[in-house]
Amino acid sequence: MSPCAVPAIFVPKHDGLFQMCMDSRAVNKITIKYQFPIPRFDDLLDQLNGAMKLYANGKKCHFLAQEVGYIISGNGIRMKESKIETITNWPIPSTIHEIRSLHGLASFYHRFIKNFSTVIALVTECMKGGRFKWTEEATTAFNTLKDKVTHAPILALPNLNEVFQVEYDASGVGIGGVLSQNKRPVVYFSENLMK
Incomplete structure (x- = not known):
């Protein structure tokens, strides 16, 4: 079996429908983690809680922009x-x-x-x-x-x-x-x- 194989099964839910579940542990073990992860925006906002100082590069910031x-x-x-x-x-x-x-x-x-x-x-x-x-x-x-x-x-x-x-x-x-x-x-x- 390939080390990249991901077994998948369908598990019945209480309403009679099925939910697909996959076991990705084998693939996760051989996957290289992000070297330079980009944090999610909501995680960044969570980290600001209790911060005393906030610095921003004005050249890179756009507030109330129609496009990002x-x-x-x-x-x-x-x-x-x-x-x-x-x-x-x-x-x-x-x-x-x-x-x-x-x-x-x-x-x-x-x-x-x-x-x-x-x-x-x-x-x-x-x-x-x-x-x-x-x-x-x-x-x-x-x-x-x-x-x-x-x-x-x-x-x-x-x-x-x-x-x-x-x-x-x-x-x-x-x-x-x-x-x-x-x-x-x-x-x-x-x-x-x-x-």
């Missing part, structure tokens, strides 16, 4: 054009700080990019051991990331009254999946596996 990083419309959710342009015009990183900055911006849009973790892993490899070493593989992955951002789909808004479809794939490098509805992606997911 995503554009949500009747067609679905898409990436903001200015952010797509920022990523596609990003020069090849020359320092660890520049890789981290690129990773942070690109990670905000991971839900739009199929196999994001596998692609970005080749870029973040260049800062292993605290040393910067750009490689040809990193250049290829960097250009692939730019291409995927440019051609990112408009994600469907989930409709809880309709059926969802889950597609997944695994290799020796990572696992990935897409949650779809009516043949339109709702969200992409990917994780690297430990070596």
Whole structure:
């Protein structure tokens, strides 16, 4: 059996319907955790409770904005054009700080990019051991990331009254999946596996 196999069973609920339950412990054991996790906004707000000082970079803050990083419309959710342009015009990183900055911006849009973790892993490899070493593989992955951002789909808004479809794939490098509805992606997911 594959180490990426996730057993699933259907458990009857009190109302006669069934709930799908999956045991992901085996996959969790071989999954690389986020190196640079982006905290959820509601978690950040929770951390502010009791804070005495709050600092904000005025250049990066927009209050009462009509748009943020995503554009949500009747067609679905898409990436903001200015952010797509920022990523596609990003020069090849020359320092660890520049890789981290690129990773942070690109990670905000991971839900739009199929196999994001596998692609970005080749870029973040260049800062292993605290040393910067750009490689040809990193250049290829960097250009692939730019291409995927440019051609990112408009994600469907989930409709809880309709059926969802889950597609997944695994290799020796990572696992990935897409949650779809009516043949339109709702969200992409990917994780690297430990070596």
